[in-house]
Amino acid sequence: MPDIQTTQTGGRVAVMDLGTNTFHLLIAENIADTFNEIFKLTEPVKLGEGGINKGMIQPAPFGRGMAAMQKFEALIDEYGVTNVKAIATSAIRSAKNGQDFIARVKQATGIEITTINGAQEATYIYHGIAASGCLSGTNALIMDIGGGSVEFIICNDDEILWKQSFEMGAARLMDRFHQTDPIPLASIKAMTAYLNGKLADLFKAAIKHRPKVLIGSSGAFESFAEVIELSKGRNFDLKTTKSYEFDTDELLDLIEMLAKSTHTKREATKGIIPVRVDMIVTASLLTIYIMQKLGIADVLMSTYSLKEGVMAEMLGI
Template identity: 45%
Template sequence: MRFAVIDLGTNTFHLLIAESTPKNLKVLFKTNVPVKLGEGKINDNQIIPKAFERGINTLKNFSKIISKYEVDTIRATATSAVRSAENGKEFVLAAQNEANISIEIISGDEEASLIYEGVKLSGAIKDCSLIMDIGGGSVEFILCDSEKLIWKKSYNIGAARLMQQYFKSDPISNEEKNLILAKVQNELLDLFEVCEKYQPNVLIGSAGAFETFAELIIKKHNYLVNISEAKTYNFNFDEYIEITLKLINSTHTERAAMPGLIPLRVDMCVIAALLANYTMGRLKINQLILSTYDLKMGVLASLL
């Protein structure tokens, strides 16, 4: 059996094609495209025309690739940008009519569950852990241990939302940082309450921005690690703090010149660093693990 998974994120559309045999699961193809569906008006709940067009054109290309691989089953999931957009259903209809791809808009709760299933497959969950997935539109938190999911929630404080609302200076000003952190603190009160009870001692970063942090560290120190082939990566906490503080305090031009930083994340990574650092500081966590398996692998697991 061949499966295609399409993850329509707020910033990036992902396509993963895998083949299942009785003995194993083999990834045949994967790609991602920086569609930036949340560009411009995500906080106004609108997919702007340019982003709408980019999204449909990307799905048309994905459809051609899927046909070439003679896939048996396709599951396409849309998250925060489509979920919250007033014209999200129009986008779903256009995808069906123009790209022959049927999109399922999933809730934040379903998104968190699928992220958990994906991360679980990576083998990253050993102790009581907090999974964090920083998307463009939303951020998901999942409290879990090696045996079960304990608690989960999706928050509308994604990097694209916060960036469009607050990030106007270059480099980001202290005032803007304080406004972002005040917003985050106010949103995450129930997260801190549940973590007070369960005391997670590890933060597991689900792909995305955390892959960027890992790439920057690997490039800086010339480590012999290939993130694209790894399931997990254990951060040295001091190296992590050093690179994220550098990102937060750098100008756009300085960040753009950093080896390992893709154009899509040049500004978004500042917000992601603020979010992750605030969460770890507030919860007194100093162990950080990257899981390269995320929602896509969770969706694949659901198909299997």
């Protein structure tokens, strides 16, 4: 990797977002009241594999998580990082051996992991989305579909009006409902009934605050955008994209295709990274469910999420 000199505006900081499917590393520095991204890496650890609904990190994903953290340690040393914040979310906070993972990482790398609750996670996501420029004076619903949890935030560019985290992320939904591929209609109906029961608080908040826009926070929404753009033969670089506005019909057509697809078809679809090949089905079904249930047709994607929100706080932006 090239040696990039640190500017005189301040030291480099690193944020690690340790999610259920992926571990993210973002290294940046403060320049002119914003952050300048120096380096970014995503490691597909699949920490919830084989045990997401049993509350245990299984040996293989435990090992992948440790390997990713050791790689991150080497990178923060290489890039001369002076301040590090590692944030653990759903899989680690809910696993019976989550604290063991945290202790092992500390012992092996010296990195201290902070476990945050769902409300804190939602707040960081809001600040990350705000930094992307997606918010306006119109009330919006942010949806961040992780592997372990889903955060919903009703907000505008001035404030958070309501927020809640639900332990029903794409990996948990897949483990519960997507056992056969393509996913059977009976499983879709069962998932719909499950969501009807779980999301009553969201529906009440939506009636009160009436969000007009759905903003998907990175993750599966990045894949939706990439698949749509690549299918048109366009160059689409997520690294230079902060936000993306979906054509509603294109998005609905894509979701229908994914819901009917096989693993082999999804694997061969340009724009779907390997770690999302299977979980994108339940993420797609959750997306169309929310659109239809709340009557929202305008959908945006932000590539900024939790790690950018944490970064903004660390740099005082």
